[in-house]
Amino acid sequence: MxxxxxxxxxxxxxxxxxxxxxxxxxxxxxxxxxxxxxxxxxxxxxxxxxxxxxxxxxxxxxxxxxxxxxxxxxxxxxxxxxxxxxxxxxxxxxxxxxxxxxxxxxxxxxxxxxxxxxxxxxxxxxxxxxxxxxxxxxxxxxxxxxxxxxxxxxxxxxxxxxxxxxxxxxIPSSLIIDLLALVGDTSDNIPGVAGVGKKSAQALLQGLGGIQVIYKNLDKVASLPFRGSKNIALKLEKNKGMAFLSYELATIKTxxxxxxxxxxLTYTTPTLSYLLELLKKYEFNQWLSHLENKTWWRWHCKAWHIIEKRIIIEKEREDKKGAINTFEPTTYLDILDKVTFSTWIENIKNSKYCAFYIETDSLDVFTANIVGLSFSTMLGKAVYLPVSFSKKTSSTQLDGFYILEMLQPVLENMNLVKIGCNLKFYYKILKKYNINLQGLCFDVFLESYVLDSIGNCRDLYILAERWLHYDLAMLTHIVRKKRHKPVCHPVLIGSNNYCAAIHADVTLQLHTKMWTQLEQKRDLKYIFEEIDMPLVPVLSRIEQNGVLIDKKFLSEYSKEISSRLTNLELQAHEFAGESFNLFSPKQLQVILFKKHGIKSTKKTPGGDLSTSEEVLSQLSLHYPLAKVILEHRCLSKIQSSYTNKLLRMIHPDTQRVHTSYHQTVTVTGRLSSSNPNLQNIPVRNNEGRRVRKAFVAPQGYSIIVADYSQIELRIMAHFSQDAGLLLAFSKEQDVHCATAAEVFGVDLPVVTKEQRRSAKAINFGLIYGMSAFGLARQLCIGVGEAKIYIDRYFGRYPGVLHYMRNTRKKAAEQGYVSTLHGRRLYLPDINARNGIRRQAAERAAINAPMQGTAADIMKLAMISIDIWLAQQKFPLFRMIMQVHDELVFEVKSHSIAGASMQICALMEGCIHLDVPLRVDIGIGENWDQAH
Missing domain, CATH: 3.40.50.1010 (5'-nuclease)
Structure with missing residues (x-):
């Protein structure tokens, strides 16, 4: 380099x-x-x-x-x-x-x-x-x-x-133009040579050289050692003119x-007055802050002078009386001896709150070790404790076991308010050291998320920039941050205190800033204090519980998929009449649309003929090749995303997978999960259900799945106060059947399964803001017919139509919509001039209150169940997963009846709506069987 x-x-x-x-x-x-x-x-x-x-x-x-x-x-x-x-x-x-x-x-x-x-x-x-x-x-x-x-x-x-x-x-950079001339460039619509893919082009360029040499030696192409070289020679000869045109188009003029x-090309003096005017006009407050702090020089400094300049600026800031939002390295203290440590512990015991930050060598809680702890009880001041559990601990550093032993009473003191970022991770990592973290009151990631769920709420640097107008990006010149472990620049500070302690200090400052706003918004304060923060330890316990995996079953299923993929590949080659890469959209385009002359139904954003799942699904009704490709893709995704991935994620000690739940990812308040992502395991096809069979109960236990029945429709009934919906739910009618009877004009007892399926699509489609066009596509009917169905639906449930119109209007006026408990979803595009973006925001405005309220109800249910379990001397069950509208439990087989009743009571009773909540219970030896 x-x-x-x-x-x-x-x-x-x-x-x-x-x-x-x-x-x-x-x-x-x-x-x-x-x-x-x-x-x-x-x-x-x-x-x-x-x-x-x-x-x-x-x-x-x-x-x-x-x-x-x-x-x-x-x-x-x-x-x-x-x-x-x-x-x-x-x-x-x-x-x-x-x-x-x-x-x-x-x-x-x-x-x-x-x-x-x-x-x-x-x-x-x-x-x-x-x-x-x-x-x-x-x-x-x-x-x-x-x-x-x-x-x-x-x-x-x-x-x-x-x-x-x-x-x-x-290939070397000198042959990049030749590569583009052969394969083309879809982004610029450079055609290339039809039928020549990237691998063939690489083989040609590696074997012969650039296209000038290739065309002088076409007779040698057929002897090159790659599949289809004879055909490639013919294609090159046929498309010579296009190859050289593509070469000219791809060549950058120099x-x-x-x-x-x-x-x-050197910097000129900034026009500061005009720059200030522009920044104010377009409301770039962070940039205005740079100017006011005289940090605009950074555009002009050479990189090796940045640190020296930073020191000068810090001194200038120190001289400003009443200055806030500053970093003062001199107020950060390393604790390296027992006397200082004891003095500090007494100090923190006398404090009402404490912001802290845990430094680890990994983000995997099962393998991570604590390497440092930083604490702050006063704005601008913090301490740092380097932690080592090595027997060879330096004489200038305290023993890690001694540190945690002394800190345990502090961390377990529920009356001492704890402030942090990603407290769920802290809770779990401290559990490894037998410390039960108490007093979890404020997580700044959650505070930011409750105030505004749009944007990244899980990055301290971004939050510092957004809320404090700090430029923590500058710290990358002081703290050369590796993946998880920061290393400080010795020129400025000479030790780790500044790097680690700054996180605790910034955490405290962020909380101070954001809590002021939360206190002014009672509904958001309720969301934070009664739902999102209490859920932190609940999720931590669920993650630690994990779910048992039948490793043998999963391994055998993965092998079966490999065999089926091989057979499908052979079938595809037979239908195509030649070998090709089933994973290559470009090769598939050639086979389907050029060789077989099949008419494509859609194009990609780049202008290519689409081979998406949607397109293949339509083609599979008439073309066996498309059906085979579709099945191959489905199985390949199941294997790569689930069977193989789950096998790698099984913890060797527990034989379980331990997912991570995230509270600040989705904009509506729903939980998401990763490593593995449990939310996306298919449930509507046989392959996905077979994956769920690998999620099993241990010996002597069973799996219970508790699923909220039609929860978003029930929430719609509550919000809209539509008499028809309220009546249907109060009588415990099948709402989809009731809708089908109205829409299709038949008596309730004779509603067919197909009519119920269509009514279900209408019920859920409309609360997601679906148009007549979208409904027509989903039901495979004409747009006119779909519009008739929608008109009949709103004729039956006029309160729903009234609610949707009012919601769109209110969203346009205030810029956000709210859930039942007051969680807000901001809609920046609700008044956009672009119709597509505005309509998408309107659809979100209708759906978000339902989805967000359902998410809040689920969280309240999880909290209620966790509280009840904590009160039991011998709990009957434990929560192991949360997926969409369902909770999954492990229960002792002899306690199924009692556990089912208790789970239903807690989930249905966690909130009162104008229609009853209902929970469906499923029981089995594995997740699929219980579903």
Whole structure:
């Protein structure tokens, strides 16, 4: 990898950044509704990049509007790309104005693309002895890579030099254009050679060389050692003209006539007054904070001076009386001796609250070890205890066992309020050391989530930026953060106290800021205090319980799938008339739509003929090949996502899998899970149900599944107060049958299974905001017929229609909707000019209160059950999973009846609605059997 020096040049593909920022932050707007997501995202991306790498020269390059020379070469070039969205168009000019006012050189050259400008500047700089870094996500740029020109991928921040290009593409950068000429480029609509895939192209380029050499040696192609080489030779000959056209289209120009040289691409003095005006206009408060704190210099400093500058700024901040939101390393203390430790413990015992942070060497609770603890009881002050359990512990460090022994009374004191981030993990990790963490009152991740569930609520850096206007990204220059273990920069502090203690300090400051807001919103305060925080230890216990897995059954099923996949592959090759890669959409497109002449029903966003599951499902009704491919995909997903993955996740000591539940991922309040994701195991097909058979009860126990029956429809009845729905539920009628009788105009006793299925789709579809078009697709009927069904439904349940209209109106007025308990879902797009985004927000406005209320009811039920279990001397059962609307339990086989009654009573009685809650109980030896 090349070394960055004072003469380094950074070239930013502005157009690439722009679209990525737009799709990453589409919802941000000013108070007046002007969209700013792309602007905000791109500015932060730029700033992060320019702080990270040493450089003296820089330029941001955008595509110019209008056609280029490539459009003249090939009329279809980029023709499939949609027009730039209006919300993005109007952000472009102000974004470029902000970039220029920051003093960054900005280039927009008509008639050529940004790639060509970048290519020209990169080669010119290389000739002048400069090293060049190109920041882009465009794979075409790999053709420019050399020892002195590297690429950094703007998506994953991976650096690519010559070696990395070869490892990724199997060829040197000098042959990237040839690769694109052969395989084409769907993003730019470069055609390539029909029938030549990536592997064939690599074999050609590795065996013969570039396309000039290949076409001079077509007779040698057939003898190359890869499958189908004879056919490839014919395809090359047939598509020679297209190959050379593609080569010309893919080649980046490096001789663009520019009015300045790479040596002139240096920073200019920022236009601070204009910059301030723009930042205020577009409400970029964090950037305004940078200016007010005189930190705008960071754009101009060289990377190796950042730390020295940081120290100067810290001193300036210390001199400001009444200054808040500052970091003062001198107030952070390492505790390395018993006297100081004892003094501090007495101090914390006299405190009302304590923010703390646990540093571990892994995020896997079963393998993680505590390596450090930091605590804060006062804003701006914190202590750090390095922890080691080694017998060779340094004489300048306290023994880890001694530390935890002394801390145990503090951590288990339920009257001492604990403040943290990710307290569920802390609870579990301390359990390993026989410490029962008590007084869990405030988790700042949950506080942020309750205040606004949109956005990342699980990253301390993001929360510090959002709530405190701290630039913790700067700490990456002081704290070079590895995956889980930070290492401090010795120039500034010389020890670990600053790195670890800052987390405790920031946690306390975040809580102080957010709790002030929560106290002003009684409904949100209730959600936090009565639902989300009490659930933390409950989830921790469920995760620790885990669920037993029948390893032998799962292993045998995985082997069976492998055999079936092999047979399906052979069938597919037979139907296709040739061998091909079933996992390759491109090869499948050729087989289905070109060779077999099947008419595609849909295109991908990139303009290719789609081979999605939806398309294959439609084609499978008439074409055996599509049916085989569909079955192959289903089995392959089951094997990779579940059978094989679950086998790897079985804990060797417990023979169980221990999922992790997340409270701050979904915007509606529903729980999610990972490692493994239990929410996505299919239940409607036989393969998914067979996976569930591997989730078993231990000897002498049974599995109980307790499932809330039609809970979201019951919540709709409560919200809408529709007389028909209220009556149906109060009489314990089958609501789907009742709906079918009304919609299809038949008596209740003669409703067919098909009519009930359609009514079920209508019931649930409408509360998800489904349109007549969506219902027609789901029921395979005409749109007109679907509209008749919907009209009949609302004629039967007018209160539902009234509720939906009022909800949309209220959401548009206040910008959010609420659950029964007051949890809010903000809807930034509810008044968007873009119809698609606005309609999606309207659908969310209707569904979110139901889904969020159902989630809150489930959480309250889990809390009630956990409290009841804690009161039992010999509990009858224990919770092992929560999936969608169901709870799963392990119960002693002789206690099934009593356990079932108690579970039903607790789940149905955790809340009162205007319709009764009902829980269906299933019992079996495994999860599937109990379902």
């Amino acid at each position: 090349m070394y960055f020096t004072e003469k380094s040049l950074i070239l930013v593909d502005g157009s690439s950044y722009l679209y990525r920022a737009y799709h990453a932050c589409p919802r941000l707007t000013t108070d007046s509704g002007f969209p700013t997501g792309a602007m905000y995202g791109m500015l932060n991306m730029l700033r992060s990049l320019l702080l990270k790498y040493q450089h003296s020269h820089v330029a941001v390059v955008f595509d110019a509007p209008g056609k280029t020379f490539r459009d003249a070469l090939f009329i279809e070039y980029k023709s499939h790309r949609p027009i730039m969205p209006y919300e993005l168009q109007i952000q472009l000019e102000p974004l470029q104005e902000i970039i220029k006012s920051l003093g960054l050189p900005l280039l927009v050259i008509p008639g050529v693309e940004a790639d060509d400008v970048i290519g020209t500047l990169a080669l010119e700089a290389e000739k002048l002895g400069q090293t060049v870094l190109i920041s882009t996500d465009d794979k075409d740029m790999a053709q420019l890579v050399s020892q002195n020109i590297n690429i950094i991928n703007s998506i994953d921040n991976r650096m690519m030099g010559p070696q990395e290009v070869f490892e990724k593409y199997g 001789d663009v006539q520019l009015s300045l040289t790479s040596n002139q």
